[in-house]
Amino acid sequence: MGTISSALSLVDSALNADQAALDVVANNVANASNTTYTRQVPNWEENQPIYLNGVAYGAGVTMTGGVSQRDNVLDQRLQQQTQSSSSASALLTALNTIQSSFPVASGSGTSGDIGTDITSFFNSFTQLESNPSSNPLRQQVLSSAATLAGDISSVATSLNQQTASLDQSASTVASQVNSLTTSLAQVNLQIQALSPNQDAGTLEDQRQSDLTKLSQLIGFNQIRTENNGLSIATTAGQLLVSEGASVQITTGTVNGVTHFFAGGTDITSALASGGGQIGGLLTARDQNIPAALTSLDQLAYGISTQINTVNNAGTDLAGNNGNAGDIFNAPAQVAGSAEAMVVVMTNPDNIAAAGLGKGVGDDSNAVAAASLATSTIIGGETPSNFYSNLVSTVGDSVSSATNENTALNASVTQLQSQVSALSGVNLDEEASNMQQFQRSYQAASQAFTILNTIMAAAINMGVETAVS
């Protein structure tokens, strides 16, 4: 009787286990289109055998639950790469917008091109030399000055608007980060309460989903803690999640732009260099745009002050000697010169084409003004070359960001394809893939080392080229 009972119990146990395993499979199928779901496999445990008259009878197995097929190290690596590529992508988008603020002359026209404006402005003085008292030529000088000032001011305004826009975008990202860190803290509490010693299944899926979203927004490091807990800190070490508690990122205005704080510490620069969308946005806002604006301010300041100085050193048609007045508004300082640049002279007679104390037919002061075009008056460069270098620098930044974005995306794909290869083929093929991977890395590393050696040799010769 006991034997029959044991046999029935064993069958019952097997049926229950099979049913539980089918539930796991059904759950996998039901979540097949859920991108955040991790496939589970049944976990079997052998039941204690039953002893009858000293003989052990197997009691079958019990399914203790589903075990998710995940790898935390791989998940973390993908999240790290996502942080890098998201930052590069956000930076590239911002740089493209910055570049579009600098119109260039094309076959269809030169409207808005500051380079063309500079040439036209100084050429108008050259034309004035031929007939210094000509009203139309004087009007042309003021007209080209207004075009130059308007276009420089317009670009500066556009860059300032982009700063404000990036500022707003970064604040929005910070809000999204706060939502995710709050969610992560809550999930941490649930996992620690329900699954302190094993994979938390769908709860772990939710945590990984939140981490993946977070890695698109911000750079961070994660630290596994006791009882399956998790803490998250920025790449510079400021804690954002400590198991069941989250630290909210707050904002405040510093020098006209939004700064970000965690626990009272200003983490703005750490966020900029950390990765994620916010990293790219803040890099563009705090580095690329200020650099472009500073150069534009230098250009505006240089042209305005030099032209005003020359005009006040000559004689105008009204007979003013040495005090003919300013053509552009006189900037008090370099910062802000570009956006404020405007033509203040309204009467073309006040253009001092003649030299000091000379007659109205003299053109020596117009010659002096025209010669500024070929003088190194701005940062050791002529105005045209200075502007050309500025545009070139912006273009180089876009080019570098494009390459970086492409390469980092490819690096993510590289990891994903290798992982697919690992799980999709036999171990011999895996070994071959691994060898190819290793050979490639070693050879590239060798090439890099040699090239860096060459660069270091160049440094010793006084050429700054090294890559650290």
Added chain:
Amino acid sequence: MMSHWRVQLRPGVALREIVQQATASLLAMDAERLEELARCCADLNRDLQQNGQIAEVAAELQRARSEMELLRRILYETRANFMVISRLQAIRVRNAGQMTGNGARVGGWSGSGREADYGDN
């Protein structure tokens, strides 16, 4: 006789392009091309050292800085990827060994891998 790196890289191919090719090849896991490039770089370095021509390529080196920075970054990323992939592969090999019941290694991959046969420096 024309140096190996000049033959391999063809006349007119600049240092900057070597670095770009290395980055692209690394992302494509093109081991053969990377080993070829590594040999070319070794030859180039020897030529420059022996002939003192470093000043001739100084301007090219300057132009290649951002590309070198990108290669350095991708190398770093690839190394991190490689460590993760190696770890996963080791786990799968170990699991496969356990399934065969004898704990023997499955597959022919060695953790240290074979040394690349490029260069002489």
